[in-house]
Amino acid sequence: MCGIVGLFLKDPALEPELGRLTAGMLATMSDRGPDSAGFAVYGAGEAGQTKLTLRGTSPLSMEERASEIEAAFPGAQTTLHDTHAVIAVPDQEVEALIKWIEREAPETEIVGRGNRMEVFKEVGLPEKVAERFGLAGMRGTHAIGHTRMATESAVTTDGAHPYSTGKDQCLVHNGSLSNHNNLRRSLRREGLEFETENDTEVAAGYLTWRMREGLSLGDALKVSLDDLDGFYTFVVGTENGFGVLRDGIACKPAVMAETDQYVAFGSEYRVLANLPGIETARVWEPEPATVYFWER
Amino acid sequence: MPDIDLSVTPLRELNAALHKLTPETNERHWVIEHPAGGHAIAAGLNVPVTVEINGSVGYYCAGMNKLATVLVHGSAGVGVAENMMSGFVHVSGDASQAAGATGRGGLLRIDGNASSRCGISMKGIDIVVKGSVGHMSAFMAQTGNLVVLGDAGDSLGDSIYEARLFVRGSVKSLGADCIEKDMRDEHKAAVHDVLTQAGLDGEVDPSEFKRYGSARTLYTFNVDHAGEY
Numbered sequence: 292m293c294g295i296v297g298l299f300l301k302d303p304a305l306e307p308e309l310g311r312l313t314a315g316m317l318a319t320m321s322d323r324g325p326d327s328a329g330f331a332v333y334g335a336g337e338a339g340q341t342k343l344t345l346r347g348t349s350p351l352s353m354e355e356r357a358s359e360i361e362a363a364f365p366g367a368q369t370t371l372h373d374t375h376a377v378i379a380v381p382d383q384e385v386e387a388l389i390k391w392i393e394r395e396a397p398e399t400e401i402v403g404r405g406n407r408m409e410v411f412k413e414v415g416l417p418e419k420v421a422e423r424f425g426l427a428g429m430r431g432t433h434a435i436g437h438t439r440m441a442t443e444s445a446v447t448t449d450g451a452h453p454y455s456t457g458k459d460q461c462l463v464h465n466g467s468l469s470n471h472n473n474l475r476r477s478l479r480r481e482g483l484e485f486e487t488e489n490d491t492e493v494a495a496g497y498l499t500w501r502m503r504e505g506l507s508l509g510d511a512l513k514v515s516l517d518d519l520d521g522f523y524t525f526v527v528g529t530e531n532g533f534g535v536l537r538d539g540i541a542c543k544p545a546v547m548a549e550t551d552q553y554v555a556f557g558s559e560y561r562v563l564a565n566l567p568g569i570e571t572a573r574v575w576e577p578e579p580a581t582v583y584f585w586e587r
Numbered sequence: 588m589p590d591i592d593l594s595v596t597p598l599r600e601l602n603a604a605l606h607k608l609t610p611e612t613n614e615r616h617w618v619i620e621h622p623a624g625g626h627a628i629a630a631g632l633n634v635p636v637t638v639e640i641n642g643s644v645g646y647y648c649a650g651m652n653k654l655a656t657v658l659v660h661g662s663a664g665v666g667v668a669e670n671m672m673s674g675f676v677h678v679s680g681d682a683s684q685a686a687g688a689t690g691r692g693g694l695l696r697i698d699g700n701a702s703s704r705c706g707i708s709m710k711g712i713d714i715v716v717k718g719s720v721g722h723m724s725a726f727m728a729q730t731g732n733l734v735v736l737g738d739a740g741d742s743l744g745d746s747i748y749e750a751r752l753f754v755r756g757s758v759k760s761l762g763a764d765c766i767e768k769d770m771r772d773e774h775k776a777a778v779h780d781v782l783t784q785a786g787l788d789g790e791v792d793p794s795e796f797k798r799y800g801s802a803r804t805l806y807t808f809n810v811d812h813a814g815e816y
Contacts, residue, residue: 560624560643576702
């Protein structure tokens, strides 16, 4: 099953509400995905700074790692969120920080990287996961989230979405891919690394590879229709926007709503039912095999 | 006239109350507020009452409906009026996938568009869609009439049996074993009948529709038994 939510604000007046609205949408999707939940929030970004979102093994160990990072990188600003920490460093220090993490804190996972994107994911009921990370208090321009009912790989935090596909880019997925093992082997030959047996990680890796080869995100999504076998609804977050793609059969549900203030995505209409102005919003189902994209 | 606010009353309580109704009930007109896309609202009704829902509903609204009239003033999620036996279901907005799936009788009217697989495996239900229907509509449809005032998506009527499909607009593509057929007077009369039952008498001219049905090459069809379908 799995549930997906996405909220892309057009009206800056709603930005302080982004986290609260997304948390509500995510909680509604608990019964489509009670195993784990995750979300990416696009908040404020400072020019010349890169944010890494790190996932530790426990809140305590993350706190310890964060203070070690602050000691090793005096320019780093850290914000703790339960098992995760967001570390902002000057762009030129990012590679050194990543090397430091790989060497000194190998148990720590880098789940997101970008100027604006922060990514959080954990095992547990979506409502609880959102609470632990304080989603309701977060502000920003757009967010995507996922609630997982595991089918293709184990219930672990590694198997939780979103998956990062590059700087300020991430992907959530509802469905299952049937050629992910083959594709993973091919992509490994292209030099991509995979941490899990999860099918969505392969889709994320595929898009990363296509964009590395020079395609735009929209074009990468278009060619994915030929290369990914299975059924899926993807929602992709980028620094300035978000995109939606359903496979040609479109058996995985998707509903969208648009007003002057926002574009919203939900696996079911229930997700959208409490958004402001939904009574007069344009509500529709995205067409199969069609790439949708919004930017601001 | 019971007036149920689903932001206060649990959905299961509402459905349990509806299921308890007997044919002699005096509570014949129910109004539901704040459905908020909830699933299985007014599913499994078995008595001739009217349930009016103010807002959009989730999956399987009015599923398995028998005798009742269910009016949705909003849009409906997957499988509205799924396996309906009789009665009338009216959606004023759009309907998601598989509207009227496997329906055995009654009438489903959708004023907006219906998504993919509208009327999949229909078995006697009549479906009227004022807008368009999505891909794979009337897949393996067996009997009944699907009347579409707008367009139809890809693979209309794939692997169809004896259901009759009438489309006024364009058809993106026909599915396996589905062909266009002559629109004779009896078919115009059939379209007129269904439109009249749906309350759309006079809105469109039945002769504007094209008829699609089975080429009968994919299943064992014996012409001597044609009258039994």
